Amino acid sequence: MRKLCLATVVLATACGGAAVPQETLTAAKAAVAGAEVAGASSEPKAALHLKLAKEQLGKAEKLIADGDNEEASREIDRAQADADLAFSLAKEATAKKEASDTQEQLERLKQHSK
Amino acid sequence: MNRSFKIGSLLAIQALVGCSTPLPPQELLQARSAYNAASKSQASQLAPAQLDTAKQALEKAEATFKEEGDEPVTKDMAYIANIRAQIAVAEAGREQASRNKVKVDHDFRNSQLDALDSSKTALEAEKKARAEAEKARKAAEASLKEIAAIKEESRGVVITLSGSVLFATGKSTLLPIAQEKLSDVAKAIGDQGGYKSLLVEGHTDSQGSVDKNQQLSLQRAQAVRSYLITQGVPSDKIRAEGIGSSRPVADNGTAEGRANNRRVEIVVEPNK
Numbered sequence: 086m087r088k089l090c091l092a093t094v095v096l097a098t099a100c101g102g103a104a105v106p107q108e109t110l111t112a113a114k115a116a117v118a119g120a121e122v123a124g125a126s127s128e129p130k131a132a133l134h135l136k137l138a139k140e141q142l143g144k145a146e147k148l149i150a151d152g153d154n155e156e157a158s159r160e161i162d163r164a165q166a167d168a169d170l171a172f173s174l175a176k177e178a179t180a181k182k183e184a185s186d187t188q189e190q191l192e193r194l195k196q197h198s199k
Numbered sequence: 200m201n202r203s204f205k206i207g208s209l210l211a212i213q214a215l216v217g218c219s220t221p222l223p224p225q226e227l228l229q230a231r232s233a234y235n236a237a238s239k240s241q242a243s244q245l246a247p248a249q250l251d252t253a254k255q256a257l258e259k260a261e262a263t264f265k266e267e268g269d270e271p272v273t274k275d276m277a278y279i280a281n282i283r284a285q286i287a288v289a290e291a292g293r294e295q296a297s298r299n300k301v302k303v304d305h306d307f308r309n310s311q312l313d314a315l316d317s318s319k320t321a322l323e324a325e326k327k328a329r330a331e332a333e334k335a336r337k338a339a340e341a342s343l344k345e346i347a348a349i350k351e352e353s354r355g356v357v358i359t360l361s362g363s364v365l366f367a368t369g370k371s372t373l374l375p376i377a378q379e380k381l382s383d384v385a386k387a388i389g390d391q392g393g394y395k396s397l398l399v400e401g402h403t404d405s406q407g408s409v410d411k412n413q414q415l416s417l418q419r420a421q422a423v424r425s426y427l428i429t430q431g432v433p434s435d436k437i438r439a440e441g442i443g444s445s446r447p448v449a450d451n452g453t454a455e456g457r458a459n460n461r462r463v464e465i466v467v468e469p470n471k
Contacts, residue, residue: 134282159275166282173249173289180296187303194310 103154109161110149113142116168123175131174138167224269226277230257233284242291245298249290253283339387347384355394355468358384362402362419362461371418373426381423385430388467397437398466399424404457405444417441423463 117138125131141164148157234257242250260276267273343349348359365377373381388397401416401423420439428434450456 156271159272163275163278163282166279166286170282170286170289173286173293177289177293177296180293180300184296184300184303187300187307191303191307191310194307194314197314 102152103158105149105154106145106158106161109158109165110142110145113138113145113161113165113168116165116172117142120168120171120175123172124179125171125175128175128178131171131178134167134174135171138164138171141167221268223264224274224277226274226281227260227264230260230277230280230284233281237284237287240288240291241295242287244291245294246287246290249283249287253280253287256280256283342383343387347380352466354398355466358388358465358467360384360423360463360465361458362463363458365423365463366419369415371415371422373422378426381426382430384465385427385432388465389431393470394467395436395470396468397427397432398468399427399437399439400464400466401439401441402446402448402460402462402464403444404460405447405451406457409443413441413443415441416443419463423465427465 117135120131120135120138125135141160145157145160145164148154148160234253237250237253256276257280260273260280263270263276264273340349343358350357350359360377360380364380365373367374388394399420401418401420403412403416405412417439418441420441424437424439427437444451444460447456447460448462449459451460
């Protein structure tokens with residue numbers, strides 16, 4: 086019984102190829118949403134990588150529909166990386182803006198108390 | 200010559216064929232240079248974890264290249280490694296910016312405290328100055344009260360000096376004692392500061408002719424004005440008027456009343 090089970094599993098893997106990369110797909114989609122929320126659309130370089138991530142996800146979904154899960158998985162990995170970069174760039178831009186705003190406030194305060 | 204050429208080209212061909220490792224794809228070259236740049240940037244201090252992730256991604260791409268050669272999977276790995284290196288740089292930039300902000304926030308708070316301190320100091324100094332001015336004003340008033348009657352009217356502070364102290368009967372020449380008193384008055388007025396102008400009014404009792412009283416009161420007022428100018432009151436800030444007997448303050452029917460009516464009033468007209 087147990088041996089049969091194992092054999093079935095081996096057979097299934099061998100015949101069906103790679104499984105649908107549902108988990109990484111969901112994670113990459115979440116990463117894209119996260120980058121959007123972080124403001125990636127309003128930061129040119131971040132917007133570029135956000136766009137790339139979305140395109141790659143679109144491609145991946147098409148590949149999954151075509152049954153090419155292995156290649157889809159690679160597109161998803163690329164999308165994840167691009168979405169992560171879009172997020173980091175958006176966050177970096179926000180942090181820089183906050184820092185310069187605070188700096189500006191400081192200058193104004195100094196000017197005011199002169 | 201010919202032979203050595205043949206050997207040379209043969210070696211070259213052999214070298215080409217013998218080179219079993221294919222050239223790395225463009226993506227891998229880019230990933231290498233991206234990681235190289237990231238590792239030399241501030242990312243090593245500010246985003247070490249992300250830099251390590253980038254390093255691992257590059258190692259994975261290199262291993263895939265070694266095993267698979269220039270295949271799509273190698274390009275994908277290299278692409279991801281390149282992106283990871285950029286993430287490390289971006290995260291380092293973000294960390295640097297947030298550190299800057301923390302520092303500037305700190306400076307901002309300190310500046311605020313400094314501003315608060317200096318405004319407190321300024322406020323205290325002002326309070327002190329005001330208290331001192333008030334003290335000086337009270338002292339000036341007190342010293343004036345010793346030599347003259349002082350009352351506050353709508354036209355200003357009115358300093359009334361008795362005519363008998365200032366002048367001999369019928370005369371408009373200041374007595375020596377009057378000069379002394381007027382010096383004190385001038386000093387007190389000067390201490391008080393902040394007035395717009397001074398008006399010196401001469402008043403008489405009702406004895407004698409109206410014309411004569413009018414003339415005498417003006418001459419007396421002018422005498423006081425002149426003296427006050429010698430004591431430092433600016434001439435354009437002091438006027439003299441003769442009122443005669445038209446504004447008595449007491450009954451002209453008694454000797455005491457008449458004495459009170461013979462007077463010089465100095466009106467300190469305030470700044471409006």
